[in-house]
Amino acid sequence: MHIDARNLDNNSLIEGDVCIVGAGAAGISMALEFINTNQQVILLEGGGFEPEAAMQELYAAKQTGQRYFPIKAIRLHYFGGTTNHWSGFCSVFDEIDFEKRDWVPHSGWPITRKDLDPFYERAHKIIELGPYEYDDAYWLKQQPSFKPLPVDKKVVWNKIWQFSPPTRFGLKYKDAIMNAKNIHLYTYANVTDIKANENVSAVQEVTIKNLAGKxxxxxxxxxxxxxxxxxxxxxxxxxNQQNPKGLGNDNDLAGRFFMEHLEMKSAELWLAKADALKFYMWNWGTKVRAELAISRAKQNELKILNGTASFLPLDIGKNEPAWIDMYDENGKGDLSKFDEAEKKRDFSNKDIAYQLSTRIEQSPNPNSRVMLDTEKDALGVPRVHFHWELLPLEKISMRKIYETIGQEVGRASAGRVRLMEYLREEKDESWPAATGGGWHHMGTTRMGDDPKQSVTNANCKVHGIDNLYMAGSSNFVTAAAPNPTLTLVALTLRLADHIKRRI
Ligand SMILES: Cc1cc2nc3c(=O)[nH]c(=O)nc-3n(C[C@H](O)[C@H](O)[C@H](O)COP(=O)(O)OP(=O)(O)OC[C@H]3O[C@@H](n4cnc5c(N)ncnc54)[C@H](O)[C@@H]3O)c2cc1C
Structure with a gap:
C-alpha cells in the first residue's frame, strides 16, 4: 500500500507495529521480511520514486579531512536508495574480519561469521546472486577456462566475488511492497526527529516532514x-530534544569510526608468460571472479589489515582516471572515461602486464567521523559535517600486501610485481592525490557488547533504548575487504528475525 505523505492532512498521526525509516537496500530487505505477517509495517521513505535535486540537496554536507566524493551526490535520496546506482560487486567477510586482532585497534565484532552464514545465504536471493558458494575449488570446477595463478594458499589465496545484475531494489521490489496489505509505504516522509520518553529508555514517535510543508x-x-x-x-x-548529546550518544560514539574501503591502483603485475587471466577478470555480465587475498596466518604474521588485489589489463588500467576524480566540484559525476575503457576490454586477449588495484579495509578510527554542522537543511535538520581520516596502518598494509603477492608470484616463477611510486618508500606515510574510496560508508553506529565502546548491541539495538534499532553498515565494527551491501543485507535479515521473535 502506498501513501504520498504530501497528500495527508497536516499533523496526521500514523500508527503501526514496526516503523522502518528509509527504503534502500536495508529498509526494503527489512520490509520484505514482514510481508504477509500479522504486523502492520510503516515504511517511511524521504524521497519519491524518481531522483530530485531538492531531495539530494538535503544530503549536502560540510566535508573536511581526506579528500572525498561529494556526499550529496553519492547517496541517493529516493525509493531504492543508493542501489539505484550501485555496481553489484559482492563477497562475504572472512572469519578473521569478525575477530579481535591485537594489531587492529577497536576490532572485534560481538558476532561471528558463523552467526551470519545462514543470513548471507538468504541475502543471496534478495541480491540475485548465484549459489552461496565461495570456495575457489567449486568455481574452478564449474568453469574450465578459469586458471588460478600458482600461489601458495597458505600465503595468498583466491577470494571469490559474485556479481548482482545489479539489483535495483526500488524497481525489483516496488510491486511486492505496494501490493502487500500490511506494508504501508509513505513517500515524501523524511524523518527529522526521533522522540524518546522522558528518561530516554524508549522511542515514542518520530516526526516526518516534506518540502511541501507538511x-x-x-x-x-x-x-x-x-x-x-x-x-x-x-x-x-x-x-537531541530529550538528551542534548543525541540518542545513543551517551559515550560520544555515535558518528565516530566512519570507515571506507580504500580502492586505488597500487601495483603492476608482469607475467612470465602472457595470459588472459580469465579467472580474475570482470566486465558487465560477469557472474563470478577471483581477487588475490592474503591468508589469515600471513595477516597475523605481518600485522596488517585485510585487503585484496583485483586485475585489469595494464593498457586499460593505466588510462583509467582515479575514481576520486569522477565528480566535479558541484557533485556531478562523469562516467564516460570509465565507459570508454570498459568497452575496450577483450577477455580473449592474452596480456603480459596487469594493473593491480587494492580493496582494503580502513582501520577503525574514532576521529574519522560524522558530526552535525551549524547550518540546517530545508527541513530544519542540522547538516552533516563529514570528516574522513586515514591512519598509517592502511598505507603499511597496502605496501605489505603487494610485497607478499610479489614474493608469491616470484617464488612460483609466474611473474614480477612492481609497486606504484607512492608505495615504494617504507617510511612515507603520505597519500597520493588519487587516494579514494569505494563509495562505501560503514561504522558510524558500531555494534558491541560494551555500551562504553559501541552504539548498538549484537542485535543492532541502540544501547539503553528499548525499541530503537539501526539497520545497515553503520553497525559494522570493522570493514573487511569486500563491498558492504551483501553483509548489510544479511545483518538486516538477522535483525528482522530478531524483531519478529521479539514482537
Ligand atoms: C557508485 C556506487 C557504487 C556502489 N557499488 C557497490 C557495489 O558494487 N557493491 C556494494 O556492496 N556496494 C556498493 N555501493 C554501496 C551501496 O550502494 C550501499 O552499501 C547500499 O546502498 C547501502 O544501503 P542502505 O539501505 O544502508 O542505504 P541507501 O541505499 O542509501 O538507502 C537509504 C534510504 O533511506 C532514505 N532516507 C535517508 N534519510 C532519510 C530520512 N531522514 N527519512 C526517511 N528516509 C530517509 C533514502 O532516501 C534512501 O532511500 C555503491 C555505492 C555507490 C555510490
Missing amino acids: QHRVKAKVFVIACCAVQNARLLLAS
Missing part, C-alpha cells in the same frame, strides 16, 4: 533506522 507523527512498537551509515548517525545526533 509535518506528521508516526507511532510504533519498534523503530528501525535504515537511512544509510552517514544519515543514521545524523538522525541519532540531531534527535
Whole structure:
C-alpha cells in the first residue's frame, strides 16, 4: 500500500507495529521480511520514486579531512536508495574480519561469521546472486577456462566475488511492497526527529516532514533506522530534544569510526608468460571472479589489515582516471572515461602486464567521523559535517600486501610485481592525490557488547533504548575487504528475525 505523505492532512498521526525509516537496500530487505505477517509495517521513505535535486540537496554536507566524493551526490535520496546506482560487486567477510586482532585497534565484532552464514545465504536471493558458494575449488570446477595463478594458499589465496545484475531494489521490489496489505509505504516522509520518553529508555514517535510543508507523527512498537551509515548517525545526533548529546550518544560514539574501503591502483603485475587471466577478470555480465587475498596466518604474521588485489589489463588500467576524480566540484559525476575503457576490454586477449588495484579495509578510527554542522537543511535538520581520516596502518598494509603477492608470484616463477611510486618508500606515510574510496560508508553506529565502546548491541539495538534499532553498515565494527551491501543485507535479515521473535 502506498501513501504520498504530501497528500495527508497536516499533523496526521500514523500508527503501526514496526516503523522502518528509509527504503534502500536495508529498509526494503527489512520490509520484505514482514510481508504477509500479522504486523502492520510503516515504511517511511524521504524521497519519491524518481531522483530530485531538492531531495539530494538535503544530503549536502560540510566535508573536511581526506579528500572525498561529494556526499550529496553519492547517496541517493529516493525509493531504492543508493542501489539505484550501485555496481553489484559482492563477497562475504572472512572469519578473521569478525575477530579481535591485537594489531587492529577497536576490532572485534560481538558476532561471528558463523552467526551470519545462514543470513548471507538468504541475502543471496534478495541480491540475485548465484549459489552461496565461495570456495575457489567449486568455481574452478564449474568453469574450465578459469586458471588460478600458482600461489601458495597458505600465503595468498583466491577470494571469490559474485556479481548482482545489479539489483535495483526500488524497481525489483516496488510491486511486492505496494501490493502487500500490511506494508504501508509513505513517500515524501523524511524523518527529522526521533522522540524518546522522558528518561530516554524508549522511542515514542518520530516526526516526518516534506518540502511541501507538511509535518506528521508516526507511532510504533519498534523503530528501525535504515537511512544509510552517514544519515543514521545524523538522525541519532540531531534527535537531541530529550538528551542534548543525541540518542545513543551517551559515550560520544555515535558518528565516530566512519570507515571506507580504500580502492586505488597500487601495483603492476608482469607475467612470465602472457595470459588472459580469465579467472580474475570482470566486465558487465560477469557472474563470478577471483581477487588475490592474503591468508589469515600471513595477516597475523605481518600485522596488517585485510585487503585484496583485483586485475585489469595494464593498457586499460593505466588510462583509467582515479575514481576520486569522477565528480566535479558541484557533485556531478562523469562516467564516460570509465565507459570508454570498459568497452575496450577483450577477455580473449592474452596480456603480459596487469594493473593491480587494492580493496582494503580502513582501520577503525574514532576521529574519522560524522558530526552535525551549524547550518540546517530545508527541513530544519542540522547538516552533516563529514570528516574522513586515514591512519598509517592502511598505507603499511597496502605496501605489505603487494610485497607478499610479489614474493608469491616470484617464488612460483609466474611473474614480477612492481609497486606504484607512492608505495615504494617504507617510511612515507603520505597519500597520493588519487587516494579514494569505494563509495562505501560503514561504522558510524558500531555494534558491541560494551555500551562504553559501541552504539548498538549484537542485535543492532541502540544501547539503553528499548525499541530503537539501526539497520545497515553503520553497525559494522570493522570493514573487511569486500563491498558492504551483501553483509548489510544479511545483518538486516538477522535483525528482522530478531524483531519478529521479539514482537
Ligand atoms: C557508485 C556506487 C557504487 C556502489 N557499488 C557497490 C557495489 O558494487 N557493491 C556494494 O556492496 N556496494 C556498493 N555501493 C554501496 C551501496 O550502494 C550501499 O552499501 C547500499 O546502498 C547501502 O544501503 P542502505 O539501505 O544502508 O542505504 P541507501 O541505499 O542509501 O538507502 C537509504 C534510504 O533511506 C532514505 N532516507 C535517508 N534519510 C532519510 C530520512 N531522514 N527519512 C526517511 N528516509 C530517509 C533514502 O532516501 C534512501 O532511500 C555503491 C555505492 C555507490 C555510490
